[in-house]
Amino acid sequence: MTNRSFEQVSALLDDAIADTREQAQQLDTLLSDNEAQQVWARYALYGRVLKGEAAAQAPADISAMVAARIRQEAPPSQVVQGRFGKHRMARWLRPAGSVAIAASVALVAVLTVQQSQPVAPEQSVEPAFATNPLGGRSPVSYNTVLQQNAPSEAERAQQLRLLQSYMLDHSQQLQLSLQAQQLNEQSEAAAPQKDDN
Amino acid sequence: MNNLKQQHHKKMITNAWRSSITGLLLLCGFLSSSAISQPFQVTDSNQNQAVALYDEMARALRELNFEATLVRSSGTRLEPMTWLHGVYPDGTEVELIVMLNGPDMRILRIGDDTSYYEPHDEAYTIHSDVTFGLLPAAFYKNFSELQPHYQVVGGRGVRVSGRNTHFLRILSRDNDRYHYGLWIDVESKMLLKMQMMTPQGDILEQLQVTTFVERENVPIGMSDVRGIPRPPRLYEVRNLRPPQFNLQPQWLPAGFELLRAGHRRVADSGLPVDYYLFSDGLTEVSIYVGSQQQQGLPSLAMQGRESIVNSTQQNLAVTAVGKVPVTTLQRMVDSMRAVEPNATQP
Numbered sequence: 001m002t003n004r005s006f007e008q009v010s011a012l013l014d015d016a017i018a019d020t021r022e023q024a025q026q027l028d029t030l031l032s033d034n035e036a037q038q039v040w041a042r043y044a045l046y047g048r049v050l051k052g053e054a055a056a057q058a059p060a061d062i063s064a065m066v067a068a069r070i071r072q073e074a075p076p077s078q079v080v081q082g083r084f085g086k087h088r089m090a091r092w093l094r095p096a097g098s099v100a101i102a103a104s105v106a107l108v109a110v111l112t113v114q115q116s117q118p119v120a121p122e123q124s125v126e127p128a129f130a131t132n133p134l135g136g137r138s139p140v141s142y143n144t145v146l147q148q149n150a151p152s153e154a155e156r157a158q159q160l161r162l163l164q165s166y167m168l169d170h171s172q173q174l175q176l177s178l179q180a181q182q183l184n185e186q187s188e189a190a191a192p193q194k195d196d197n
Numbered sequence: 198m199n200n201l202k203q204q205h206h207k208k209m210i211t212n213a214w215r216s217s218i219t220g221l222l223l224l225c226g227f228l229s230s231s232a233i234s235q236p237f238q239v240t241d242s243n244q245n246q247a248v249a250l251y252d253e254m255a256r257a258l259r260e261l262n263f264e265a266t267l268v269r270s271s272g273t274r275l276e277p278m279t280w281l282h283g284v285y286p287d288g289t290e291v292e293l294i295v296m297l298n299g300p301d302m303r304i305l306r307i308g309d310d311t312s313y314y315e316p317h318d319e320a321y322t323i324h325s326d327v328t329f330g331l332l333p334a335a336f337y338k339n340f341s342e343l344q345p346h347y348q349v350v351g352g353r354g355v356r357v358s359g360r361n362t363h364f365l366r367i368l369s370r371d372n373d374r375y376h377y378g379l380w381i382d383v384e385s386k387m388l389l390k391m392q393m394m395t396p397q398g399d400i401l402e403q404l405q406v407t408t409f410v411e412r413e414n415v416p417i418g419m420s421d422v423r424g425i426p427r428p429p430r431l432y433e434v435r436n437l438r439p440p441q442f443n444l445q446p447q448w449l450p451a452g453f454e455l456l457r458a459g460h461r462r463v464a465d466s467g468l469p470v471d472y473y474l475f476s477d478g479l480t481e482v483s484i485y486v487g488s489q490q491q492q493g494l495p496s497l498a499m500q501g502r503e504s505i506v507n508s509t510q511q512n513l514a515v516t517a518v519g520k521v522p523v524t525t526l527q528r529m530v531d532s533m534r535a536v537e538p539n540a541t542q543p
Contacts (some may be wrong), residue, residue: 026228063389085330159495162466162467162468163494165468166463166483167518168464169463169464169465169485173472173483174329174474174481176431177456177476177504178323178327178329178334179323179325179433180457182324182326
């Protein structure tokens with residue numbers, strides 16, 4: 001479809017075509033042309049949204065898509081069971097919600113900033129020092145340390161990996177702790193019963 | 198004698214004066230608490246209203262049938278996701294979160310089992326009635342669980358996602374923790390927006406619901422999720438070894454309690470460490486103690502959604518991670534002391 005025909009669809013929608021013959025012709029095009037119908041639908045939706053009439057239908061569509069995709073998905077148990085052996089245990093848990101990736105992004109940013117800009121710890125950190133004195137010593141010593149023996153690329157990558165592994169481990173432990181709390185609550189609720197899982 | 202009488206008289210006068218001041222103050226307090234139009238006034242009635250509203254939000258997160266889309270932002274990172282929640286007629290809760298950008302990650306919670314599905318890695322199930330990663334687990338419980346160390350303050354909400362909201366602020370009683378701002382739908386009591394910020398007011402993480410539709414029943418997208426195969430349940434190694442380095446923090450922010458302690462290996466890197474997990478009910482801090490030679494990280498401190506501090510204490514590498522200001526972590530790390538005289542050194 002050309003821009004011209006988009007305009008025509010738009011005009012048709014706004015009832016802006018004076019000539020009845022042209023209007024009839026436009027309607028014919030619209031009814032015969034698949035693409036034109038989609039354009040019509042989209043324009044109509046824009047119009048309704050602009051006038052605040054559109055019902056919030058988007059989530060319904062998304063949920064349908066989600067359902068469809070879940071149905072397509074291979075049954076996870078089959079995929080997983082076999083691979084869930086001893087060797088794989090170490091890697092079992094990526095924090096859902098991609099905590100690790102987010103963390104890595106933040107760390108890269110911070111570390112590179114520190115390399116290029118000496119001094120001045122984060123401003124947000126300072127006011128808290130005043131209220132929570134830390135025994136007189138500078139509490140955030142990363143600037144100086146990283147400055148003095150500027151690590152090589154490889155060392156930095158290794159450090160990042162290490163830091164990330166702590167972050168990952170932290171979120172794993174939080175999940176396990178949630179599970180432990182749940183089990184505690186349940187064993188408290190039904191003390192004599194044995195867990196049948 | 199006369200002198201004594203005079204003194205007594207004086208005392209009576211001051212007492213009368215004092216009680217009238219108290220009366221005046223009480224009256225002022227009463228007047229201001231009845232004037233609801235003033236936000237952020239921490240009066241008893243405001244406090245009670247705020248607590249009631251928080252509890253209603255916690256209930257809404259458990260009981261509403263809804264379909265929502267939301268965006269999480271921290272730093273320059275944006276993560277859009279869909280969030281469906283419902284309750285089956287038999288009372289079983291079901292929740293589905295789908296990440297819309299990047300790897301296709303989903304979290305499906307049915308009742309007390311939460312499964313984490315990922316495209317390239319092992320999926321797993323955790324026995325938990327809270328979906329980890331979106332909201333703090335405390336948001337699903339009554340505020341009384343957080344009561345001694347946090348306070349909740351009500352304020353006037355603005356329009357969020359096209360809806361009118363109430364505003365709640367969750368503040369720690371000290372500056373050792375992050376604060377939260379919550380925008381709660383007036384009608385449904387659903388959480389529509391959340392901000393996590395430093396005590397200084399810098400925003401570290403935000404959740405913004407972009408569309409929200411309440412449904413009569415479980416959303417159609419989840420009507421048949423009970424048929425989906427669940428990945429294997431994660432079991433913990435029960436025979437935890439006790440800590441070996443015997444270095445423990447002597448200072449904790451008020452309300453933090455030890456949840457777990459043991460000697461284990463850090464995920465991924467495999468470093469052997471003493472591990473301690475502390476929680477105040479809303480946020481958690483992990484502390485790792487290990488060999489300095491093996492770890493080899495410089496002293497560093499980074500503040501963010503998760504802060505991290507690494508430092509050397511008594512020739513051991515001490516690392517702390519958690520959603521608290523970096524100063525809090527640093528103070529905990531600096532307070533690490535040997536707890537037993539015959540602590541074994543590597």
